[in-house]
Amino acid sequence: MKTHTNILLGILLATTISTSCAQEKMATTQKYEPVTIEELALLKKTLLWSAEDDRYLKMAGEVLEDQLDDVLDVWYGYVGANHHLVYYFNSNEKPSADYLAKVRLRFKQWVLDLCHKPYNQDWLDYQHEIGLRHTSKKGKTDQVKNTPKIVHYRYMMAFVYPITVTIKPFLSKKGHSDEDVEKMYNAWFKAVVLSDILWTKPYIKDGKF
Numbered sequence: 001m002k003t004h005t006n007i008l009l010g011i012l013l014a015t016t017i018s019t020s021c022a023q024e025k026m027a028t029t030q031k032y033e034p035v036t037i038e039e040l041a042l043l044k045k046t047l048l049w050s051a052e053d054d055r056y057l058k059m060a061g062e063v064l065e066d067q068l069d070d071v072l073d074v075w076y077g078y079v080g081a082n083h084h085l086v087y088y089f090n091s092n093e094k095p096s097a098d099y100l101a102k103v104r105l106r107f108k109q110w111v112l113d114l115c116h117k118p119y120n121q122d123w124l125d126y127q128h129e130i131g132l133r134h135t136s137k138k139g140k141t142d143q144v145k146n147t148p149k150i151v152h153y154r155y156m157m158a159f160v161y162p163i164t165v166t167i168k169p170f171l172s173k174k175g176h177s178d179e180d181v182e183k184m185y186n187a188w189f190k191a192v193v194l195s196d197i198l199w200t201k202p203y204i205k206d207g208k209f
């Protein structure tokens, strides 16, 4: 009887260990692949993306090109004024000027890429990389010491509004008609939403994206 109980306990223990190992393995082997061209096409369709958006996004890029420092001043002013946001640029519990400055350069490049680059697999792969830089690779590119491990998902979502709405005054600074400004603004809004969708893939459980 005792032997029987021991065997049963052994089986139970082995099953428990193998289940928890499998769960652990699932957590560490969850793979985040870049979005594919096919998935991108359906996302753009869902966003009511048109050829007109391509044209107006390019126009927006031309309008913004020489205003990027002013745009970044507005965005960084907003982040800097919010303790709960500038926190993500901390190194050893204080905002790192060096980290902020390095990211600022890549932020400017992102605006240009978003407006001018073809949205091909290379572009998608880089969006994947940006997603990782907000999560598992955060701080790695700039070798930031002791920085928050991820940017929390809720702020990734909330950021869409300020990054969208603050661009409008810059789009209307070059004498374009109200209609052109509105169309550039709409194309910009769609492009920011699209970027954010692509970047938040690592936050979503396997099979749920």
Ligand code: HEM
Pocket (backbone or CB within 6 Å): 079, 085, 086, 088, 089, 103, 106, 107, 110, 130, 133, 134, 137, 138, 139, 140, 141, 142, 151, 155, 156, 157, 159, 160, 163, 192, 195, 196
């Ligand atoms: C719509 C949402 C967002 C946009 C458009 C955006 C844009 C960007 C861009 C373009 C970069 C540089 C990517 C590169 O390395 O090429 C970046 C990095 C970064 N962003 Fe965001 N971001 C968003 C949300 C947020 C939020 C909510 C925070 C929190 C304050 C944040 C904090 C950071 C940080 C800390 C980095 C540096 C990541 C690293 O260590 O490489 N971002 N972001």
